[in-house]
Amino acid sequence: MDYKITETGVKVEGVTDLDLAQTLDCGQSFRWADTGDGFRGIAFNREVLMRLDGNTLYIDNTTAEDFEKIWMPYLDLELDYGAIRTEISRLHPVLAEAAQYAPGIRILRQEPWEALCTFIISQNNNIKRIKGIVARLCESFGEPVGSGFSFPEAERLAALEAEDLTPLRAGFRAKYIIDAARKISSGEVNLEMCRTADYDEARAELMKIKGVGKKVADCTLLFGLHRVEAFPVDVWMKRAMEKLFPDMTPESFGEYAGIAQQYIFHYSRMHPELFEDN
DNA sequence: GCCCAGGTATAAA
DNA sequence: TTTATACATGGG
Numbered sequence: 357m358d359y360k361i362t363e364t365g366v367k368v369e370g371v372t373d374l375d376l377a378q379t380l381d382c383g384q385s386f387r388w389a390d391t392g393d394g395f396r397g398i399a400f401n402r403e404v405l406m407r408l409d410g411n412t413l414y415i416d417n418t419t420a421e422d423f424e425k426i427w428m429p430y431l432d433l434e435l436d437y438g439a440i441r442t443e444i445s446r447l448h449p450v451l452a453e454a455a456q457y458a459p460g461i462r463i464l465r466q467e468p469w470e471a472l473c474t475f476i477i478s479q480n481n482n483i484k485r486i487k488g489i490v491a492r493l494c495e496s497f498g499e500p501v502g503s504g505f506s507f508p509e510a511e512r513l514a515a516l517e518a519e520d521l522t523p524l525r526a527g528f529r530a531k532y533i534i535d536a537a538r539k540i541s542s543g544e545v546n547l548e549m550c551r552t553a554d555y556d557e558a559r560a561e562l563m564k565i566k567g568v569g570k571k572v573a574d575c576t577l578l579f580g581l582h583r584v585e586a587f588p589v590d591v592w593m594k595r596a597m598e599k600l601f602p603d604m605t606p607e608s609f610g611e612y613a614g615i616a617q618q619y620i621f622h623y624s625r626m627h628p629e630l631f632e633d634n
Numbered sequence: 635g636c637c638c639a640g641g642t643a644t645a646a647a
Numbered sequence: 648t649t650t651a652t653a654c655a656t657g658g659g
Contacts, residue, residue: 383640475640482639485657527655532642569642590640621640 357433359423365404365416366423373437375460376408382622383483384464384579386474386490387507396503398494400426400467403502417502432462432582437615444616447609450600451616454623461618463584468547469540470507471580472562475572476532492524493533513537532567539565551581558583578614587613595631596624 359368380388380395388397394407394414404427405416415427428434441459445452473493478486497512498505514537521530539545545565550558558581562573574588587606589597597604600620609616624630 478639479641480639480654481641481656482658485639488657525656528642528653529655567642571641575640588640592640625640 357428361420365414365418366420368413369411371411371413371433373459374408374431374462376406378458378460379462379464382461385466386487398501398504398506399430401501401506402426403504429465432465437462440612440615444612448601448604451620454619458619458622461622463582463615463618464579465582466580467507468580469510472536472576473533475575476536476567477526477529479529479572489524489526496523510537510540514541529567535566550577555585584614585611587617592624593621596620599631
C-alpha cells in the first residue's frame with residue numbers, strides 16, 4: 357500500500373471499496389464522530405481524523421509507523437473487497453444486490469477487548485444509547501488522549517465493582533462488563549487464542565463470560581478478531597434470512613460470511629419495506 | 635403510559 | 648430442547 361507523509365499525517369491514493377460513513381458509522385464501532393470534515397475517533401490510544409476525497413484517503417495526526425501498524429490494518433486496506441464482493445455475489449442474487457448497494461463497507465480490525473466490551477453493551481440496546489454509554493465508560497475510566505479518552509483497559513475495570521459503573525447508566529449490563537474485564541485480565545478467557553482457535557472453540561471461550569451469548573461472541577470474533585467467517589444473527593438478520601434468503605444458512609455464505617452479513621445488514625436496514633407483510 | 639432497542643440468563647413447559 | 652419473561656435505561 358503506497359502512501360505519502362504530509363504536514364498533518366498521511367495521504368493514501370488509490371483507495372477503493374471504502375466509504376468512511378458506511379464503515380465507521382454502521383454499528384461495528386461506536387467511537388467515531390462525523391465532524392462534517394471527516395471522521396474523528398480514538399483507537400489503540402491514538403486520536404486521528406480520517407477524510408476521503410475520491411479515492412484519496414487522508415489520515416491526520418498520525419505517522420508512517422502508525423499508519424502501517426495501526427490504521428492500514430484497522431481499515432483492512434490490504435484485503436481486496438472488490439474481489440470478495442464479486443466472489444460472494446455469485447452465492448445469491450439478493451446478496452449481489454445488497455453488496456452493490458453499500459460497496460464501501462469494510463470490516464474493521466478493532467481492539468478485541470474494546471469490541472467485546474462494546475458488544476456486551478449493545479445487547480437489547482440502541483446505537484445512540486450504546487454510543488453514550490461507551491463515551492461515559494471512556495471518560496470515566498480511560499486515559500486522556502487528544503481531545504478525548506482511550507478505551508479503558510480490562511485491568512482497570514477488573515478492579516471495580518458493578519456499582520462503580522452506575523454513572524455509565526448501562527443498566528443490567530454493568531455486571532457483565534465487570535465479569536468480562538475480570539476474566540480477560542486474569543487470563544481465564546484468552547482473546548488471542550480466539551484468533552486462531554477452531555470457530556466453535558473460540559465462541560465457547562467467549563461465552564464463558566456472563567452476558568456473552570452467540571451474538572456478542574460472533575460480533576467480537578468478526579469485529580475484534582477479524583474472523584470474517586463469523587455471521588452474527590440478531591433480530592434483523594433473522595428476519596432478513598427468513599424473507600430474503602430462505603434457502604441459505606449462515607454457514608452457507610462461506611469463508612467471507614461476515615462481510616456478506618454486513619452487506620445484508622446494511623441493505624435490510626435501508627429497505628424495511630422488504631419485510632412488510634402482504 | 636407503552637413500545638422498542640444489532641440479547642442473554644433463568645425458569646418453566 | 649424449546650419457549651416465555653425479566654432485565655435498566657432512554658427516546659419516539
